[in-house]
Amino acid sequence: MIKTPSSIVLGGAGIFKKGMTQLGGVANLNLIIKQLFANSEQGFTQTLDDYSILFQDAAGTTALTGAGQTLGLVLDKSKGLVLGSELVTNGGFTTDTSWSKGTGWSIANGFATHTSGTPSTLTQPVSVTTGRAYQIEFDVSNTSSGNIAACFTGGTTVAGTLSGANGHRKVILFAVTGNVNFGVTCDTLFNGSITNLTCKLLNGNHASQPTSSYRPLLQNTPRRIQYDGIDDKLTTTLPAQLTGCTVIRAIPNVGCQILTNQTIPTPYNDSTSHCGLIVINRALTAYETSLVTQIFNKLAGV
Incomplete structure (x- = not known):
C-alpha cells in the first residue's frame, strides 16, 4: 500500500494545477477525476461520495439513500455524465408521425394515449450501441389503470420497471445486441397518456447489476461497496479491452492500492469491496500518484 504525508503542497509537475484540486485543504475527488481524464483517456470510476450517481436498481429508478441498501447502478464520472444528442423524433407528439403504434395507441394534441385491451408498444427506429447506457425521460398523465415502461426492442427487449404512477419518469437502459427500436411498452390494463419523451446517450462506462440477488450493499464507516464474496x-461493459491501465482502489481500513500496467477486459466484473475505484488507460505521474493516494487513503478510513 502506498501512503503519502498528511500535507501535500499543490503545484509542481503533472496535469494538476495549484489550487485546482483542493477543497477546504483536502484534495477534491471530483476535480481529480476531471483532470485525470482531461485528455480523452479511457476507463471508468466508481465513487461513493455523491448519492446522485448511486441507485438500488440497474435502471436507475430507485435512488440509494443510505447504508444497508443494494447497489444496482453506479454511474461513471470519467466522461462528466454528459448527455448525447436527442435520438427521438417527435417526442412531444405534436403530429401523428414518426411512431409505429401498437394496438390501442393513438397520437393527438401533444400526447400518445393508450386504452386498455391488449399489451402493446409504441416504437420508432433508433440507432443505439450495444453496452452503452441511455437516459430516457417522459411524462405520464391521466392514468386510470395499468402500467407502462420505456424499452428498446429488436433482439432481446430491454425495458424498465412497469409502473402506473403519473408524473415525470427517468430511467437508464443499457442497449443489447439487436436493439433497433426505442419506445414504450404497456400491459393489458394501461389507460393513460405520455408526452415529452426523450432518449439520449449517457456518456461513460457505468457499472450495473440487473440481477437483484447479485447486488452488493452500500455500507458506512468507511463508506464502501460491500460484496458478499460469493x-x-x-x-462495466467497455467499448473495447483496455491495456496499460492504472487501477486505483481504496481498500476499506487499509488504504490506497495502485496497480500498474493492467489489462481490463470487457465486460469487467468487479467483486472486491472498496471505498472508491478509478481505472485509467495510462500511467500516472508521481505527482498525480501523490494526490490520488492522499484522497483514497482518506476514503479508505486511514
Missing part, C-alpha cells in the same frame, strides 16, 4: 458483482 456471487455479488457489478459489471
Whole structure:
C-alpha cells in the first residue's frame, strides 16, 4: 500500500494545477477525476461520495439513500455524465408521425394515449450501441389503470420497471445486441397518456447489476461497496479491452492500492469491496500518484 504525508503542497509537475484540486485543504475527488481524464483517456470510476450517481436498481429508478441498501447502478464520472444528442423524433407528439403504434395507441394534441385491451408498444427506429447506457425521460398523465415502461426492442427487449404512477419518469437502459427500436411498452390494463419523451446517450462506462440477488450493499464507516464474496458483482461493459491501465482502489481500513500496467477486459466484473475505484488507460505521474493516494487513503478510513 502506498501512503503519502498528511500535507501535500499543490503545484509542481503533472496535469494538476495549484489550487485546482483542493477543497477546504483536502484534495477534491471530483476535480481529480476531471483532470485525470482531461485528455480523452479511457476507463471508468466508481465513487461513493455523491448519492446522485448511486441507485438500488440497474435502471436507475430507485435512488440509494443510505447504508444497508443494494447497489444496482453506479454511474461513471470519467466522461462528466454528459448527455448525447436527442435520438427521438417527435417526442412531444405534436403530429401523428414518426411512431409505429401498437394496438390501442393513438397520437393527438401533444400526447400518445393508450386504452386498455391488449399489451402493446409504441416504437420508432433508433440507432443505439450495444453496452452503452441511455437516459430516457417522459411524462405520464391521466392514468386510470395499468402500467407502462420505456424499452428498446429488436433482439432481446430491454425495458424498465412497469409502473402506473403519473408524473415525470427517468430511467437508464443499457442497449443489447439487436436493439433497433426505442419506445414504450404497456400491459393489458394501461389507460393513460405520455408526452415529452426523450432518449439520449449517457456518456461513460457505468457499472450495473440487473440481477437483484447479485447486488452488493452500500455500507458506512468507511463508506464502501460491500460484496458478499460469493456471487455479488457489478459489471462495466467497455467499448473495447483496455491495456496499460492504472487501477486505483481504496481498500476499506487499509488504504490506497495502485496497480500498474493492467489489462481490463470487457465486460469487467468487479467483486472486491472498496471505498472508491478509478481505472485509467495510462500511467500516472508521481505527482498525480501523490494526490490520488492522499484522497483514497482518506476514503479508505486511514
